[in-house]
Amino acid sequence: VPHADDPTSFLPLPSAPLHILLALGEGERHGYALMSDVEALSDGAVKMGPGTLYGAIKRLLADKLIEESTGRADPELSEQRRRYYRLTSLGEQVCAAEVKRLSNLLDRAGSGAWRPGGASLGNA
């Protein structure tokens, strides 16, 4: 069960929330900017629709990993007021912990621990 005292208790993060946290690491964003940034961040591999995006946002808000900031219009898009989101301190810690976990995983995969035979990715 995720617990705010232990950021690692939120791990592993599903793909959509992880990408959203990473995108918010560069500053607060509204929904469409998040969707575009996630797509760019993943080289087009992760394309979120509005339902997936706001489902993940709902979950991240409930877990207090992100929070709403001041709503305002984005002059580059339209005059309609939008909700902006930003990382909380807990969100930063959880994101950092997940990045570290994935980095360790890649290191192990690279060193050959990922296959019983001991063949590393470089040798495959």
Next chain:
Amino acid sequence: MRSPRAQVSTRHGSLYQRLLWLYPASFRREYGEEMVLVFTDRLRAEAGRRRRAASARVWLHTVGDLALSVPKQQLEAFMSRQQTTALQLSAVVAMVVLTIAAASYFAGPFALVPFLGIAAGSSTRSATLSTSDRAPARGSGG
């Protein structure tokens, strides 16, 4: 007066807004307006190229998004005992069955894996939420 491009995205936006009825009422109330904004933003961004093909591409992606996210939200709402009408539930069940059938037809039985993952994730999540609802507030940030 609105430009033709704005009129097109408004028309598509209205249709998408109607489809939001498939989501639980609480989710729709909280995020519906923003979801329509994101959808129309995407349409406008894509419409710079061939407009019909761009709209079709956005709709195709959106239908896939609906097929995955509606059952997930409905299941979460159901597990947390929010109101879901029988008609909504029937529509969701029909959508899930059709999506699974189509996915199985095109991608084989392994296409079922993501759906099982969503179901498992949603039930675990709802159980966690119910537990934390009962527990005293904890953690930082209120």
